[in-house]
Amino acid sequence: MPHSPVLCTVDAVLLTLQQGALQVLLARRERAPFAGTWALPGGFIHPQEDADAQASALRVLQDKAGVRPPYLEQLATFSGPARDPRGWSLAVVYCALVPAERLQGLGDGVRLVNVDEVPALPFDHGAIVCQALERVRGKSQYSSLPVHLCGEQFTLPQLQAVYEAVLGEPLNKVSFRRKMDELAMLEPVPGALQGGGAHRPAQLYRLRPAFRRSLSLSPRGL
Amino acid sequence: MPHSPVLCTVDAVLLTLQQGALQVLLARRERAPFAGTWALPGGFIHPQEDADAQASALRVLQDKAGVRPPYLEQLATFSGPARDPRGWSLAVVYCALVPAERLQGLGDGVRLVNVDEVPALPFDHGAIVCQALERVRGKSQYSSLPVHLCGEQFTLPQLQAVYEAVLGEPLNKVSFRRKMDELAMLEPVPGALQGGGAHRPAQLYRLRPAFRRSLSLSPRGL
Structure with missing residues (x-):
């Protein structure tokens, strides 16, 4: 059985709406790489603990932001040798939609920014946010x-x-x-x-x- | 750096149309688990070789069926402890659409079956085929x-x-x-x-x- 050296992670694009503006949740990275920068909340899959990658994403959002989103869907998986300086990595990305009333009193390590004012993000997180917005806007044309x-x-x-x-x-x-x-x-x-x-x-x-x-x-x- | 023991694989749902019937490509498994059974073509991601998971899927389709699909899109990622008897696994699944004229002379190890006559498949491949058909039919309502x-x-x-x-x-x-x-x-x-x-x-x-x-x-x- 070939033990793959692929780094298996999840990232979450949590979107909310405040004062008529769509916002995305960013978390300050505590560890290298890119320690101290703002990025999408993410982390490694914990096979001993997580029932699937969606459970990993829910655990990460709970741990980093104290939020349990009522609605979550898988966006896509991003992968390759260059997106993470630690090596060949794969991120299963989830998109969460959360009413603003559920995001009161966020801690120091997280903040909401308007989607048209997102700063440069580490990894491929900038491209991930763009794809999430495209998906949400596209689906909003014909769905609930x-x-x-x-x-x-x-x-x-x-x-x-x-x-x-x-x-x-x-x-x-x-x-x-x-x-x-x-x-x-x-x-x-x-x-x-x-x-x-x-x-x-x-x-x-x-x-x-x-x-x-x-x-x-x-x-x-x- | 936690080296994750997650098994990282790709699977492909290759669809074609013959005599007015939508068909899916199955490959006979050469190795355990489920050796000898028909399943979706799939395999491990090779980080030394693959530029991303899509490249892994294209490599698998080339190796198993000798096909390079002109159109391929990511369907979704399936994950968890129970889908593969070898352990906690993750499969990035791609959906390929191929004109029947490009699938002449397939080898012994692969065959096409009508989508409403798909036999019981190992892993969660039955559910994956259903989700692929739902996606293709849904998108066909409003796209090329x-x-x-x-x-x-x-x-x-x-x-x-x-x-x-x-x-x-x-x-x-x-x-x-x-x-x-x-x-x-x-x-x-x-x-x-x-x-x-x-x-x-x-x-x-x-x-x-x-x-x-x-x-x-x-x-x-x-």
């Missing part, structure tokens, strides 16, 4: 993905604002609502209305349980 | 992906038949042609017409060079 950036309950105008922030463009209200109907992923929260004031109170919605772990996909984009 | 199952030149009715075989449903001719225009991935082969006979000769098309390695994506499905 952006809902995972919302809190538990939200109005349709709030949800539309989240889609617009992710896609980077305004959406037509009528076609947005038709699309939400087509995706059939929302349910009204019984008896829950928001606001009032000058406007008619707005119905609050939540994600249907079937779509907490898997996405609702539409055959046509927004 | 199925073109990679065609030969170099094809008529629009031939291409429509390929899309229909992959998607498993008939498509409306008018909306199919509108979709092809929208994808802007085809160019007529100058002066090349097919057939005649009872019908008007049909223009032959080919994929535009820009889309040989990357897909053309449509914001709306077929």
Whole structure:
């Protein structure tokens, strides 16, 4: 049995939305290589401990940021001899979407930066962040993905604002609502209305349980 | 530096289309575990030799089947302690689409089976094949992906038949042609017409060079 000398790691691209801006979580590296620099949170797979690479990514996010993301999907695996100065390495990369309300009180070793203000990152982390944004924006065209950036309950105008922030463009209200109907992923929260004031109170919605772990996909984009 | 005991492998799901049926390539395993059984072609990553995991997959397909697929994309990475009896393992899985004309004269150790007649496979290869089909069918709804199952030149009715075989449903001719225009991935082969006979000769098309390695994506499905 050939024992492979490949370094097996995971990295996580954790995205959130604050004040209408998409943000990514960076962690300060405690160890070499690149000690002291900001990078994507990552670490080695621990075969004695981890049920699979996704479990490794969840462990890393818990350890480094104290966060357990409600939604996580595998982005891709990056590999080769040059991406890590320690040798031929492979990183299974996961993308996590987390509502901002779950990211209060982050510790010193982590911070959130706007995705269009990401500093130069070590390894191939810059390319990884680009690919994650491309995936999230692409999938947001035809799926329930952006809902995972919302809190538990939200109005349709709030949800539309989240889609617009992710896609980077305004959406037509009528076609947005038709699309939400087509995706059939929302349910009204019984008896829950928001606001009032000058406007008619707005119905609050939540994600249907079937779509907490898997996405609702539409055959046509927004 | 913790040397990880993770077994690092690649597997390939090579798909082709013959007589209107989608087929997957299986290879007879020469070595334990599961020696003699049919499985997806796969093997260890060779860090001394491979530029990345994709290069490993191309090497494995060349060695086992003598095929260099013109189109290959990463599907996902499968990992955990139970999928391989030798220990905690990780397989970076690639999906290849190859025109049938490139698969003539395959050797004894490989064969093509219809995707709805795949036998029980070792490891988690059954689940991997399912996920590959789901990906290919999903992406075919809104991209140029199925073109990679065609030969170099094809008529629009031939291409429509390929899309229909992959998607498993008939498509409306008018909306199919509108979709092809929208994808802007085809160019007529100058002066090349097919057939005649009872019908008007049909223009032959080919994929535009820009889309040989990357897909053309449509914001709306077929």
